[in-house]
Amino acid sequence: MERAEDIIRNNLLLSEKKIALWQKLRQHQFTESLRREIPSEIPAEIGTNYASLCGLSDTTESLCTADFARYCRLITEKFGRDIAELSSDGEEPDTVNRKTAYMQNSFSDKAYGIFAQSVAGMTAEYYPGFAQACEEVYDNRCKYAILPLYTSTDGRLISFQKLIAKYDLKICMTTEIVVSEENTMHFALLRRGISVPETQDYTDITLVLPEEVSIGRFLGACEVLGANAVTMNTIPLTYADGTQEFCIHFHTAKADITALLLFFEASQIRYTLDGIYPHIRT
Secondary structure, eight states: OOOHHHHHHHHTTTTTTHHHHHHHHHHHHHHGGGTOOOOTHHHHHHHHHHHHTTTSSSSSHHHSSHHHHHHHHHHHHHOOOOOOOOOOOOOOOHHHHHHHEEEEOHHHHHHHHHHHHHHOOEEEOOOSSSSHHOOOOOOOOHHHHEEEEEEEEEEEEEHHHHHHHHTEEEEEEEEEEEEESSSSEEEEEEEEEEOOOOOEEEEEEEOOOTTTTTTHHHHHHHHTTTEEEEEEEEEEOSTTTTOEEEEEEEEETTSSSHHHHHHHHHHOEEEEEEEEEEEOOO
């Protein structure tokens, strides 16, 4: 049987309708869908075209596959790998607010010191709790917040993950602090809005899959694009009995990020992109 990838390669340039779609896709730069500036039907049309070529139904079950991930990679190979500049500090004047909110202790002070070496002009603002620090960024009084993300002994710190989701903050940088002989703690520098840096060591998402799609199948599709799951935690959803949200930490230093983002969008999964970021090593 002819592979889906071969069908796609043989048919990619044959349909005027598909040509028009690719031109439309290129014009709008599909990765800007993260800013919700592209019509939402663009990723859906990509999935519909793939399903039509392969004789499949246009559903998440059919699209959340390794073959569809390859299809997304073919699209990005043909039309370029440039990642749209979703949100960037750029060259800002010294007066720009780079206040950084966090709950002060010796470990968070060390994390702040490391982040400040990478982000010029940062200033520290201390708050009595982690929620207050997040709220300062959410309300635009501070640009950044610092939160613990996970430890080497306990894994992902779910309470802090929930804070990040509550205030709709995004991870833009992480670092690791030694807290004892047996334990290290990863801290995240958080901000409003996705920023795609030059170094894309890690990508984090939260995800809810339909019953028909196994987490193994989803992770296998991501591996095709070079994204390998490092850790994964589950969070029960209070509004849906038996349904769980997956919090996945991908290593993406060698991934095709553009194709990965397209796959997330076009496969119609329920997900939130928590960050694409470098890890600062000391």
